[in-house]
Amino acid sequence: MSTIRFQALKETAGRKPVKVEELDRKSAIFGSNVFNDKAMRQFLTSEAYQAVKGAVQYGTKIDRKLADYVAMGMKEWALSKGVTHYTHWFQPLTGTTAEKHDAFFETSFDGSDPIEKFAGTQLVQQEPDASSFPNGGIRNTFEARGYTAWDPTSPAFIFGTTLCIPTVFVSYTGEALDYKAPLLRALNAVDEAATDVCRYFDKNVKKVTPTLGWEQEYFLIDKALAASRPDITLTGRTLLGHTSAKGQQLEDHYFGSIPTRVLNYMRDLENECMLLGIPVKTRHNEVAPNQFELAPIFEETNLAVDHNSLLMDVMQKVAERHDFKVLFHEKPFQGVNGSGKHNNWSLATDTGINLLGPGKTPMSNLQFLTFFINTIKAVYQNEQLLRASIASASNDHRLGANEAPPAIISVFIGQQLTKVLEELEGVSNGKLSPEEKTDLKLNVVGKIPDVLLDNTDRNRTSPFAFTGNKFEFRAVGSNSNCANSMTVLNAIVAKQLKDFKKEVDALIDSKKMKKDDAIFNVLREYIKETKNILFEGDGYSDEWEVEAAKRGLSNNKTTPEALKARVSKEALALFEELNVMNHVEVEARYEIELEEYAKKIQIEGRVLGDIARNHVIPTAIRYQNILIENVKGLKEIFGSKFEEIGKEQIFLIKEISEHISGINSKVEEMTEERKKANALETAEEQAAAYCNKVKPFFDVIRKHCDKLELLVDDELWTLTKYRELLFTR
Template sequence: MATFRFEALKAASNRKPVSVSETGKKSEIFGSNVFNDKAMRQHLTPEAYKAVRSAMDHGTKIDRKMADYIALGMKEWAIGKGVTHYTHWFQPLTGTTAEKHDAFFETSFDGSDPVEKFSGSLLVQQEPDASSFPNGGIRNTFEARGYTAWDPTSPAFIFGTTLCIPTVFVSYTGEALDNKTPLLRALLAIDEAATEVAKFFDKNVKKVTPTLGWEQEYFLIDAALAASRPDILQTGRTLLGHVSAKGQQLEDHYFGSIPTRVLNYMRDLENECMLLGIPVKTRHNEVAPNQFELAPIFEETNLAVDHNSLLMDVMQKVAERHDFKVLFHEKPFKGVNGSGKHNNWSLATDTGVNLLAPGKTPNSNLQFLTFFINTIKAVANYEELLRASIASASNDHRLGANEAPPAIISIFIGQQLTKVLEELEGVSTGKLSPEEKTDLKLNVVGKIPDVLLDNTDRNRTSPFAFTGNKFEFRAVGSTANCATSMTTLNTIVAKQLIDFKKEVETLVEKDGLKKDEAIFNVLREYIKQTKNILFEGDGYSKEWEEEAARRGLSNHKTTPAALKAKVSQKALDLFAEINVMNNTEVEARYEIELEDYIKKVQIEGRVLGDIVRNHIIPTAFKYQNLLIENIKGLKDIFGKDYEELAAEQMMILKKTSMHVNELNSKLHLMMDARKEANAMNSIEETAHAYCDNVKPYFDEIRYHADKLELMVDNELWTLTKYRELLFTR
C-alpha cells in the first residue's frame, strides 16, 4: 500500500503546468455566457424586456403569456451558444447547489417531429422532490412535492452546454426549503427600512441595495496526493498527520510569487468567471503553504451570493483540468492557518451614495453616522444570533485558532472613530443651542472624513470590523453559503432601522425636536447602549474572554451551543416580524443544522477508525516486525551482548506497542461514545454528545497516530505526509 503514496508523489512531481489560452480582453468577454441586460435587449421583444426589468427592479410579477416570450428569447440565445439542456439551479439546505438537466429536445408521442422546446411554464417553475432534500420536518417522505421558481433578479447563465436558471426552492405548503428565499426576503426588508431612513437626508432616494464583496480562501492540493488520503476525500480535511518541520513560520508564502501550475489554474478559472459574469479582481498566495485567495468586485448581495456558490462549483471543475483538488474546509491542516470567507457588507442608494462612507458635508456625515451606529446597535442586540449564523462543524476548528476571529462577536471601529462616538455621547440631550449645533457639525461630524483618511490599524482578531466604508464580517467560514450570514445581518439591521425611524419620529412629533436634533439624541443613546460590543484589543487573549463575560457577551465555542440562539423566542420574533422566516422555517433550519453537525462528526469518526485500523496499525506492525528481525539478528551475532546493542531498537519497539495499544483503546472508547450519542432521546442531546463526548477522542487518537508517523520507517508509511501535501508544487 505504501507504493500508492509514492506513486502519487511521483505523479505530482512530474506534473507540467496546463497551458491556458487567453480568451480576449476581460472587458470584452465579461458576461458573455450570461442572459444579462445586453443579451435581453437583443433577444427579447420590448414588452418582454420591460417585464423582466420591472421584475428585477420592482419585484412585479410576470404573467404566463409574457413568460412564454421570455423563454423563447432565452432559448434562442442559449441554443445559439451551443446549449442543449436547461436546469433550475437552486441552493437547497445541503450547503451546496443543486441542478437537474432537461434537454430542449422533444418529439411527438410517436417519435416524429423533433424540435427544441422551452416554454414559459418550464422557465418559471419546476417540481423537484422536496422530501429528498433537507427540510427539517417540513416535508414527510410521502409528501414529496416542492417547487423551484425562477428568480429574475439573478440572471440565467450558461455553463458547459447547460442553461442554468437561478431559482428559489419552496415546499408545496409554501415554506422556504433553500438559502435564497429568506435572503431575498431579508434584502427586501432592509431595502424598505433603509430607504425610509435615507429619506431623512435625501428625499430623492427610492431604493437602498445591500452590497457584498466576499473573499474566498482555499487550498490547492495535487489530485493524486489528495486521492492518497482517505480523510481528505471523505471529510475535506486531514484527520491525522504530523505537522511539517516547515510550515508557515518563515512567512515566505503570503503574497509570494504564485507557482506556475497554480497561476495557470487561476488564469483558467478567471476566464470561466469572466464568461459567467463573476467579477473576480484579486488573486494571491495566502498565509499557509498551498493556500490562496480570490476576491471579486462588490455586487448586489443576492447576485454576489449566487456568484460565490457558482464559483465554488466552477473552482472544483476547473481544478480537475489541472489535476488539482480544491479544499474549502476551514481547517484542512493542523499547525497552519485555515480558510475563511470574509463578507464585506455595505449599503448603497439608487442615487449613487455608499451609506457607510462619509461625505464632504456635515449632513452626509450625519447620514453616515446614522447607518454606522445603527449597524453597531443591531449587532449589539443580536450578537448571539450573528454568531449562530456562521456556526458549523468545520468552522468550529477555525474560530479562535490564532488565525481567525474568536467565537465572541465584537466590533472593531478604530480609536479615532471611537473618539468621535465619545464626543457625540457627550452632547447634551434635548434641543441644541445654536453654539452646540455649530460645534457638533463642524468639530465632530465635520471632521469624520479626515478621521477615516487616518484610520487606525485593522484588527484581524475582530469578527466584525469597520474598514473605512464597509463592515467586514471576518468570522464567516470558507465552506459557508454567504446567504446564511447575509440573511441574518440584513434582517437585524432592517429591524434596527425600523426601530430607529420610530424613535426619531416620536421625538419630532411628541417633543417638538428638529429632525437633526432628534437623530442626534437617538444616536447618543445608542452609543451608550452599545459600548459592550466595541473592542479594540487582542481577541485571542484570556483577558478578553473574561472581559467579554463581564460585558454579557456570549462565547459559544461549539456549533451545538451556538445554534440554540436561532430558535430563541427573540430570534423567532425577529424573523417573523421582518417577514423573513416563520417559526416553522426557523425551527426546520435549526434541526437541519444540528443533523448536519452530527453527521459530519459521525463521518469523521468512522473515517478516523478506518484509517487507524487499515493504515496506521498495520504499518506499525510491519515496522515492529522489522525491529524484531533486527533484534534477532543482533542476538544471533553477538549472543548475550545483544541487549546493550539493541537497547534503542527495544525502546522503539516498546513505544510503538504502547501507541498501538492506546490507539486500539481510544478507538473502542470513541465507538462506545458514538453508540451512546446515537441512543440519546433528542437531536439536541445527540449533537451535544457528539461534540462533548465523541469529538474529544479525535485529538487523543491523532496524538498517538502522529507519534507513530515520526517513528515508523518513511518507506513503510502509507499516508501522504504534510510536507508532501503542503510543499509539492
C-alpha cells in the same frame, strides 16, 4: 514507501503545466455566457424586456404570457451558443448547489415533428423532490412535492452546454427549503427600512441595495496526493498527520510569487469567471503553504451570493483540468492557518451613495453616523444570532484558534471613529442650542471627512470590523454559503433601522423636536448602550475572554451551543416580524444544522477509526516486526552484551506497542460513544453528544497516530505526509 503513496508522488512529479488558452480582454468577454441586459435587448421583445427589468428593479410580477416571450428569447439565445439542456439552479440546505437537466428537445406523441421547446411554465417553475433534500421535518417522504421558482433578479447563465436558471426552492406548503428565499426576504426588509431612514436626509432615495464583496480562501492540493488520503477524500480535511518541519513560520508564502502551475489554474479559472459574469479581480498567495485567495468587485448581495456558490463549483471543475483538488474546509491541515470567507458588507442607495461611506458635508456625515451606529446597535443586540449564522462543525476548528476571529462577536471601529462617538456622546441631552448644533456639526460630525479607507490599522482578530466604507464580517467560514450570514446580518439591521425610525419619529411628534435634534438624541443613547460590543485590542488573548464575560458578551465555542440562539424567542419574533422566516422555517433550519453537525462528526469518527486501524496500526506492526527481527539478530551476534547494544531498539518496540494499544483502546471507546449518541432521540441531544463525548477522542487518537508517523520507517508509511501535501505544486 507504500505503493499508493509512491504512485501518487510519481504521478505528481510527472505533471506538465496545462497550457491556458489566451482569451480576449476580460472586458470584452465579461458576461458572454450570461443572459444579461445586452442579451435581453437582442433576444427579447420590448414588452418582455421591460417586464424583466421591472421585476429586477421594482419587484413587479411577470405574467405568464410575457414569461412565454422571455422563455422564447432565452431559449434562442442559449441555442445560438450551442446549449442543449436547461436546469433550475438552486441552493438547497445541503450547502451545495443543485440542478436537474432537461433537454430543449421534444417530439409529438407519435414521435414526429421534433422541435426545441422551452415555454414560460418551464422557465417559471419546476418540481424537484422536496423530501430528498434536508427539510427539518417540513416534508415527509410521502409528501415529496416541492417547487423551484425563477428568480429574475439573478440572470440566467450558461455553464458547459446547459442553461442554468437561478431559482428559489420552496415546499408544497410554501416554506423555504433553500438559502435564497430567506435572503431575498431579508434584502427586501432592509431595503424598506433603510429607504425610510434615508428620506430623513434625501427625499429622492427610492431604493437601498445591500452590497457584498466576499473574499474566498482555499487550498490547492495535487489531485493524486489528495486521492491517496482517505480522510481528505471523505471529509475534506486531514484527520491525522504530523506537522511538517517547515510550515508557515518563515512567513514566506503570503503574497509571494504564485507558482506557475497554480497561476495557470488561476488564469483558467478567471477566464471561466469572466464568461459567467463573476467579476473576480484579486488573486494572491495566502499565509499557509498551498493556500490562496481570490476576491471580486462588490455586487448586489443576492447576485454576489449566487456568484460565490457558482464559483465554488467552477473552482472544483477547473481544478480537475489542472490535476488539482480544491479544499474549502476551514481547517484542512493542523498547525497552519485555516480558511475563511470574509464578507464585506455595505448599503448603497439608488442615488449612488454608499451609506457607510463618510461624505464631505456635516449632513452626509450625519447620514453616515446614523447607519454606522445603527449597524453597531444591531450587532450588539443580536451578537449570539450573528454567531449562530456562521456555526458549523468545520468552522469550529477555526473560530478562536489564534488564527481567525474569536467565537466572541465584537466590533472594531478604530481610534478616530471611537473618538467621534465619544464626542457625540458627550453632547448635552435634550434639544440642542444653535451653538451646540453648530459646534456639533462643525467640530464633531464635520471631522468625519478625514476618515479615509486607511485611517485605522486593520484588526485581523476582530470578527466584525469597520474598514473605511464597509463592515467586514471576518468570521464566516470558507466552506459556507454566504446567504446564511447575510440573511441574518441584513435582517438584524432592518429591524434596528425600523426601531430607530420609530424612536426618532416619536421624539419629533411627542416632544416637537427638530429632525436633527431627534436623530442626535437617539444616536447618543445608542452609543451609550453599545459600548460593550466595541473592542480594539487583541481578540486572541485570554484577557479578552475574561473581559468579554464581564461585558456580558457570549462565547459560544461550539456549534451546538451557538445554534441555540437561532430558536430563541427574540430570534423567532425578529424573523416573523420582518417576514424573513416563520417559526416553522426557523425551527427546521435549526434541526437541519444540528443533524448536519452530528453527521459530519460521525463520518469523521468512522473515517478516523478506519485509517487508524487499517493504515496506521498495520504499518506500525510491520515496522515493529522488522525491529523484532533486528533484535533477534543482535542477540545472536552479541549474546550477553546485547542488553547494552540493543536497548534503543527494545525501547522503540515498547513505544510503538504503547501507541498501538492507545489507538485500539481509544477507537473502541469512541465507537461505543458513537453508538450511544446514535441511540439518542433528538437532534439536539445527538449533536451535544457528538460534540462533548465523541469528538474529544479525535485529538487523543491523532496524537498516537502522529507519534507513530515519526517513529515508523518513512518507506513503510502508507499515508501521504504533510510535507508532501503542502509543498508539492
